[in-house]
Amino acid sequence: MAEEKDVVKHVLVAKFKDEVAPEKVEDLIKGYANLVSLIEPMKAFHWGRDVSVENMHQGFTHVFESTFESLEGIAEYVAHPAHVEFANRFLPALEKVIIVDYKPTAVDQQ
Numbered sequence: 647m648a649e650e651k652d653v654v655k656h657v658l659v660a661k662f663k664d665e666v667a668p669e670k671v672e673d674l675i676k677g678y679a680n681l682v683s684l685i686e687p688m689k690a691f692h693w694g695r696d697v698s699v700e701n702m703h704q705g706f707t708h709v710f711e712s713t714f715e716s717l718e719g720i721a722e723y724v725a726h727p728a729h730v731e732f733a734n735r736f737l738p739a740l741e742k743v744i745i746v747d748y749k750p751t752a753v754d755q756q
Contacts, residue, residue: 653714653716656745681723681732684728691713
């Protein structure tokens with residue numbers, strides 16, 4: 647894997663449409679997680695449901711975070727046929743979505 651300083655995080659925050667059945671949501675999440683085994687520059691995948699107590703989530707319910715080795719790795723992921731096929735199933739199930747890519751900065755505790 648690339649050096650830690652080269653790592654890029656890809657965060658997708660989403661709200662599924664109300665009419666999307668829970669079983670379909672579960673299948674879509676499994677499909678998203680499976681991309682890590684199909685797309686080489688995708689090094690890790692984590693997801694979770696909103697559990698905030700501050701009620702500042704603006705209706706978003708799910709967070710998906712992928713780790714890539716570089717910005718070029720994200721570009722390769724976006725163009726990869728497995729991602730394109732998955733996105734064509736995933737995105738129509740969403741009411742709203744935000745995607746942010748960033749390079750993490752570690753902060754040392756003193």
